[in-house]
Amino acid sequence: MSRLNRRSFLQQSAVMVPAVxxxxxxxxxxxxxxxxxxxxxxxxxxxxxxxYSNNPDCELVAVCDVDPExxxxxxxxxxxxxxxxxxxxxxxxxxxxxxxxxxVVTPDHWHTPIALAALxxxxxxxxxKPCSHNLREGRVLSETARELGLCVQxxxxxxxxxxxxxxxxxxxxxxxxTVRLAKAINxxxxxxxxxxxxxxxxxxxDYDRWLGPAPIRPFTKNRWHYNWxxxxxxxxxxxxNDGIHQVDVARWGLGVEWPHTISxxxxxxxxxxxxETPDTQVVxxxxxxxxxxxxxxxxxxxxxxxxxxxxVFYGDKGKVDIGRAGCFATLIGExxxxxxxxxxxxxxxxxxxxxxxxxxxxxxxxxxxxxxISAGLCHLGNIAxxxxxxxxxxxxxxxxxxxxxxxxxQTRVYRAGYELPTNA
Ligand SMILES: NC(=O)c1ccc[n+]([C@@H]2O[C@H](COP(=O)([O-])OP(=O)(O)OC[C@H]3O[C@@H](n4cnc5c(N)ncnc54)[C@H](O)[C@@H]3O)[C@@H](O)[C@H]2O)c1
Numbered sequence: 001m002s003r004l005n006r007r008s009f010l011q012q013s014a015v016m017v018p019a020v021x022x023x024x025x026x027x028x029x030x031x032x033x034x035x036x037x038x039x040x041x042x043x044x045x046x047x048x049x050x051x052y053s054n055n056p057d058c059e060l061v062a063v064c065d066v067d068p069e070x071x072x073x074x075x076x077x078x079x080x081x082x083x084x085x086x087x088x089x090x091x092x093x094x095x096x097x098x099x100x101x102x103x104v105v106t107p108d109h110w111h112t113p114i115a116l117a118a119l120x121x122x123x124x125x126x127x128x129k130p131c132s133h134n135l136r137e138g139r140v141l142s143e144t145a146r147e148l149g150l151c152v153q154x155x156x157x158x159x160x161x162x163x164x165x166x167x168x169x170x171x172x173x174x175x176x177x178t179v180r181l182a183k184a185i186n187x188x189x190x191x192x193x194x195x196x197x198x199x200x201x202x203x204x205x206d207y208d209r210w211l212g213p214a215p216i217r218p219f220t221k222n223r224w225h226y227n228w229x230x231x232x233x234x235x236x237x238x239x240x241n242d243g244i245h246q247v248d249v250a251r252w253g254l255g256v257e258w259p260h261t262i263s264x265x266x267x268x269x270x271x272x273x274x275x276e277t278p279d280t281q282v283v284x285x286x287x288x289x290x291x292x293x294x295x296x297x298x299x300x301x302x303x304x305x306x307x308x309x310x311x312v313f314y315g316d317k318g319k320v321d322i323g324r325a326g327c328f329a330t331l332i333g334e335x336x337x338x339x340x341x342x343x344x345x346x347x348x349x350x351x352x353x354x355x356x357x358x359x360x361x362x363x364x365x366x367x368x369x370x371x372x373i374s375a376g377l378c379h380l381g382n383i384a385x386x387x388x389x390x391x392x393x394x395x396x397x398x399x400x401x402x403x404x405x406x407x408x409x410q411t412r413v414y415r416a417g418y419e420l421p422t423n424a
Contacts, residue, residue, distance in 0.1 A: 020074040034356050037062035037085075037093045039073040039114055040106035042225060044128060044155075049078045051349040058353050061099060064090050065208040074335045088206055090114055094121045101151075101356050104128060109214050109234040112137035115152065117421045122357045126349070128155035129248075130240040130375035131368060138372035138379075138413040139398060140420060141179040145368045150322075151361045154371025156248045158322075160348035163340020167320055167327035171253045175329060176315030182254050182379050183312045184246035184294045186238060189301040192273040193230065196222040213418035216298065222274040230275040232386075237277030239385075240378040242309060243296055245343075247381075248366075248374035249311045249322055250292050257373050258395045261286040264384035270299035283381035294381060328345060 019136055026087075031243040036058050038048045045065070053060040060078055064084040065071040075086040085092075093099055094117045101124035104114045108130055125145075130136035131154050145152040152206045158164050171179060198218040201207035214233040216225065228234035229241050237248070251257075266281030301308065310323025318331035327339040348365065355363045383406050384391050392401040400406040414420065 008298050008423045019097065027424075033057055033059045034353050035059050035061045035098055035100045036102065036353075037064065037096075037099050038074075038103045038105060039064040039090045039093060040104065040110075040128075041065040041067075042105065045103070045105035046074055046077070048105050048126070048349075051346055052353075053078050055349060055353055057350075057357060061085060062087065062093050062096070062117065064088065064093055064207060065305045065406075066117065066209045067202070068204040069202070076308065078308060080234070080355040082349050089209070090117070094118055094123070096177045099123060099238075101125065102121055103350075107210075107228045107234045108240065109228075110212050111139050113213060113418065113420055115141055116144055116198070119148055119150055119152070120421055122148075122150070124151040126153045126155065126352050126353075127368070127371070129244050129371065130236055130378055131155075131314040131371040132375050132379070133234075133236065134409070134411050135376050135379050135398070138375050142368045142372040145361065146337040149359075149361065150369075151359075151364055152366050152368035153348065153355070154366040154368055154374075155348075156366045156374065157345045157348035158245055158249050158343045159252070159366040159370070160351050161340075161342050161344045162347070163327045163342060164322055166327070167322050167339045168249070168253045170329060171313045171315070171320045172255050175318075176313060176320055176331065177317030179313050179315045180253060180290050181314045182290065182292050183314075184243065184250040184292065185295040185308075185310050185312070186243040186246055186294070187303070187308050188242070188298060190238065190279070190298040192271050193222050193227050193275060194273050196220040196274060211415070213412070213414040215271060215413075215415060220274070227274075230277045232276050235277065236375075236378055237382055238279075238296055238298055239283070239294065239381050240375065243294055244374055244378050246309060247292070247294055247312050247377050248370070250294075251374055252370070253311065253320070254287065254292060256287045256288050256290065258398075259285045259287050259377070259380075259393060260395065261293070261390060261392050262377075262380045262384045264381050265388070266296070270424075278385060281381070281385055285377055285381070285386065292377075313341070379410075414422065 036052045063074045064087050066088050071086050072315045104127045112132045115125045118125050163390050201219040264283040266278035270279040279298040281296040285292040285332050313320040321328045326341050328336040330336040351365045394401050
């Protein structure tokens with residue numbers, strides 16, 4: 001499908017209301033709490049469990065992890081009177097017709113496969129960022145959500161921060177004049193991970209399912225919980241990890257979608273360990289009217305331009321800063337004025353639940369179409385960094401022009417039996 005936005009697609013496809021949506025409204029689901037499950041129970045999965053179980057419009061009914069220790073811990077923390085189903089196999093959740101929606105909070109290489117399986121089973125999805133492990137996955141996920149008319153909220157919760165929404169509106173309404181450059185700054189100290197020997201996986205862990213679509217490799221603790229971020233088979237480096245939050249806000253404020261040119265450099269100037277991904281990276285993303293520059297330094301914790309992680313919009317009348325300290329506008333010759341606060345994960349969950357209850361993907365603060373593009377920018381930045389050359393992107397076809405090697409990196413080889421699920 002060509003790159004229609006959701007609203008115009010829904011207007012054009014009013015006759016294609018999916019069976020799932022019709023059935024849910026017929027059952028009056030909007031009056032009942034949403035029955036939600038969380039798949040992947042690391043730090044962020046437990047944050048999902050907490051927020052979903054605390055929301056009065058929701059009942060947390062199932063949790064899933066391939067690590068029995070983590071599964072047991074979350075089941076005991078969030079289950080009451082044995083009412084929380086726990087399983088190591090996410091298919092048990094996908095196949096449970098009493099479950100309305102799921103959070104996908106696994107490592108990145110599992111995000112799209114599980115999200116797609118959930119959508120094909122008629123469930124709404126809150127998928128953590130980055131929604132995809134490569135550009136093709138994002139495209140398939142976004143198109144599937146649109147075709148089925150289901151809600152898919154992307155884990156970029158800055159989009160639910162009231163202050164950030166005000167700062168973006170101020171920027172887009174010309175508050176600092178014409179904006180021709182936005183910087184997405186990811187600046188923090190991420191210590192090295194050392195070198196880990198190959199060992200047996202921990203007792204009881206389903207490591208094969210953890211690997212899923214990725215190639216079979218021996219277990220090491222550096223490919224395991226959290227450290228997988230720094231290996232290309234599972235993660236997307238820190239551009240797809242923390243950087244995506246800043247890239248997404250920068251793109252939102254500029255009001256742009258796909259770029260025409262991406263150039264990048266990056267490498268390891270600090271790490272000397274099992275990391276495959278860069279510690280230093282600069283990506284320039286070019287649009288017709290503005291540049292988006294992503295700067296990443298993972299080897300220091302001092303703030304730059306007032307930020308550790310943040311976004312700066314530069315207009316011809318001033319600048320807007322969006323960071324952990326809040327959102328500020330500074331007009332030329334004036335002192336900074338605070339516009340508002342930061343990200344809001346609780347509001348993000350509440351927004352998703354409200355949209356699920358109303359069967360209204362149009363109301364999502366971070367719809368998957370936006371997630372697809374922001375994750376896509378991170379993938380393009382990583383491809384340009386890894387190949388060490390500029391990419392030109394054909395916005396109509398979604399192809400990388402005149403570069404077969406880069407184009408091939410829009411997808412990956414899926415381990416047999418773990419290909420992307422389809423409706424067939
Ligand atoms: N939105 C945010 O601000 C935010 C913050 C932190 C993390 N995240 C995202 O959340 C995700 C998880 O991050 P984390 O730090 O909790 O990672 P983690 O590695 O600590 O946890 C991931 C969990 O998923 C489990 N898992 C892996 N494959 C599975 C499968 N097939 N079925 C069931 N469980 C499986 C693992 O055993 C592990 O317990 C990442 O994608 C990360 O980018 C988002």
